[in-house]
Amino acid sequence: MVFIENIMSIFSEHGIAFLKASWMTISITAISLLFAMVIGLIFAGFKISSSKILNWIADIYIGIIRGTPLIVQIMFLYYGLANIVNLDSFTAGALALGVHTGAYIAEIFRGAVQSIDRGQMEAARSLGMPYSLAMRRIIFPQAFKRAIPSLANQFIIGLKDSSLVAYIAVTDLYNTALSVQGENYMPFETYFVVGVYYLIIVLIFTWVANRIEKKMDVSKPKEGVIA
């Protein structure tokens, strides 16, 4: 079995490099997603807002981001703006990924907030809660729960899209695969191995997301509190 032998040799020769690259992929993804969540929240707020100007700003942002390829955004930020802001490749990559994913997350949050029954806001307001308090304590927690499956999906897309930062010289998983393959001329085995790395990361993430979703289940009584 030449295939198995080749795989084993890739693991023994490049295992450490792939592990380091995994860490790079995970960290650039994590930072970009954190950033994307903040952007997503802000622009979801803009879209829900009654201010026409804020709606308009959000529409322009989301329109541009969704209307152009991620690779173009990454290249534009890293090479295109090099004369104005000189970002290192990691920062440029994380920023581009974050701004990109943020647009999609904004739409996910907006949809989730708008899907919450109008009666929830009315009940909160009827108890004397100001709009912002009602949003924070009543609407958003429910919307967030509802958004988890879509968010998890978007996070997985973000993780896989992070492979595009290889083109601005971030030594992530995909970039490592490119250089290993350039060395050993075994594209089949090399891309197979890197695929396995991505798959394992995605599976672990999916498991965590499912746990979080289960934890927010409200079909059983809450234990050990008051009374």
Added chain:
Amino acid sequence: MIEISNLSKSFGKLEVLKDINLRVHEKEVVVLIGASGSGKSTLLRCLNFLEVAERGDIVIDSENIDLAKTNLNKVREKVGMVFQHFNLFPHKTVIENIIEAPIFVRKETKERASSKAMALLKKVGLEDKANYYPEQLSGGQKQRVAIARALAMEPKVMLFDEPTSALDPELVGEVLQVMKDLARDGMTMVIVTHEMGFAKEVADRVIMLADGNIIEEGHPNDIFANPIHERTKRFLNQIL
């Protein structure tokens, strides 16, 4: 307690309330009846400003409400509301539903809010359900929790918007019983309902609305036994 004068409200071109005048006295129980689309729910919702009327004045607890100046959140603290579809917060347990506003709006301590909530739950017969989530309760239980939640803000008036319309028939009684107890304790109440038996028993005054007008009002015995207006007669015939 409540004084409404010349209240008018439209949705687009549709005039839902036409120049309504109404007084509700302290400890009075007023039942609003009328066909669907008559404006009774809208009138109720105007009283805590979930709907904002275009014209007219509303005085609540001797305070003239001026939309530009009055803090509506403060007004709403005094006016409890119970909805047809309960609108409990599904992500919070029964007790968390009740203590939410007392803690975050009235700034009560968690201990005080919780002990008050337990007393209210006892009053509505649900003290054993404190740590359940709304999803685990029957409709009647949900509505009783919703009543307890509104009472936790110690309102001066309670508004009920068809509180039993979404319930299975066998669960209506338990909710009406809680409302009867409240009325007996002297709560000022404005109720939109189709439960005429309940209205007969509990209401001090019944008000009949049609097409956004109050067409008839009076003691339930008079209204139900000798309705004057043709539309009231027709409405009561259909419903009884």
